[in-house]
Amino acid sequence: MSGAILLSSSSTTSRSALALCSSSLNASYIFTARLMWYDKKNIFYWxxxxxxxxxxxxxxxxxxxxxxxxxxxxxxxxxxxxxxxxxxxxxxxxxxxxxxxxxxxxxxxxxxxxxKKYPPLKSLHFQRPYVVVLTGGANDLSHIGIEVEPSGSSTKRLLKGIEIFQSSEDAILLIAGGRGSADSPETPEALVLERLAKALGVPEKRIIIEITSRDTWENAKNLATLLKNARGPVVLVTSAFHMQRAVWCFKKLGIRVIPAPTDYRSSxxxxxxxxxxxxxxxxxxxxxxxxxxxxxxxxxx
Known part of the structure; x- marks a missing residue:
């Protein structure tokens, strides 16, 4: 990965994703972000x-x-x-x-x-949807020699996103999330979920990742330009308890979403x-x- 990163994991993936977006979008400002947050030599990081x-x-x-x-x-x-x-x-x-x-x-x-704010999604089939999965944490297991793994919440969100992705036509899977807290692993959460998504059969060329956001507001803000020009519906996937705040953030930035809650905790x-x-x-x-x-x-x- 170079000094500037793309929302997707490679230039090939980036071009494939861009081909599915509105031609008026400018890739240089939609998909490019500075890696200051992840550069340990940078004073901003510390x-x-x-x-x-x-x-x-x-x-x-x-x-x-x-x-x-x-x-x-x-x-x-x-x-x-x-x-x-x-x-x-x-x-x-x-x-x-x-x-x-x-x-x-x-x-x-x-x-x-x-x-209860947003009911479960009844239909999983959409035409050319952008399935946006917000990450929900990752576990650093480097002390026992294991790669960073997604948290239970992140895994449930991704599985729901993949279910919608596989049930729809010409879908794009967007995974958004960097490091949400001070004790989060160095690897951005979106990269961790992207690895799992590919292992579960999602084609790399149909995945876009955003890895610099630190909270829900930045998730929405960093994806705003892309999603405002989306040709298909935007399906938002996150934990049910988190959906109200997530929808509020996207609406505040002018993005209409279809809530797809998962990871229920009440009983x-x-x-x-x-x-x-x-x-x-x-x-x-x-x-x-x-x-x-x-x-x-x-x-x-």
Whole structure:
């Protein structure tokens, strides 16, 4: 890969993809991006990395379980200092929230409204669609000698995208995502998913990748020019809890999309929904993070 990268993985792929786009598009400004973010010798790389680490620490403090442990700790200190009534009430509240967010009931209460915003896609068949898959993380396994692998969320999104791709005619698969956080692997997430897509039979010439975006807004912004001139429908694939914010970003930039949600986290309420689990706590944290991110976008974009 050279100093400037194409959204596709090779010049041949780029030309094939461009042939399927509007002839009025200028490849030089649609498909070219600077690799400053990935150049370890560049000061921008390190300064941005420090900022992302700081943001990640702040985010983890605000989200469960850290925030709940902080509440319980404060409550314990208050009890020790003689404020037993207030401290006890705060401790009970913290413990109850810790329990609730660790259950499927808590997950469904939090993430259900996000997932219900857009219903599952009924028809997977489209004419000349641009199937846009937003990445959802990758796992760095270099410490055990294994290549970077897509996260479970990324894999589910890609599989849904490929399902739509294979059910449609003359489809193009767009995979968008760079490094979403400070602890993300050095390899851009879109490259990781592209490798899996090709292994699953998607022709390389029908894949376009965007590898510099760090969040949902940049996903939409970096693809805006291409998708505004798309000849076919734009089908957007991401996790159901993330779809509302993703659609909002694309609409904000003037891009009409057809939502194709996947990776559902909510579940029917049963007695088992009251049993706490580590996975439920993670999903609750994901839901709270999504609400905070969407609220931030509404205030700043």
């Amino acid at each position: 300064s941005t990395r420090k900022v992302l680490y700081l943001l990640k620490v702040i985010k983890e403090i605000l989200l469960p379980p850290s925030s709940l442990l902080l509440v319980i700790t404060v409550a314990f200190i208050m009890v020790l200092k003689g404020r037993k009534k207030t401290g006890t009430a705060l401790a009970i509240t913290g413990i109850f929230l810790f329990y609730l967010l660790s259950t499927e009931l808590g997950v469904t209460i939090l993430i259900g409204p996000l997932e 029917p309420i049963t007695l088992y929904s009251l049993v706490p689990s580590a996975q439920a706590l993670r999903d609750s944290s994901t839901a709270i993070s999504e609400y905070l991110a969407y609220g931030w976008y509404l205030l700043t974009k």
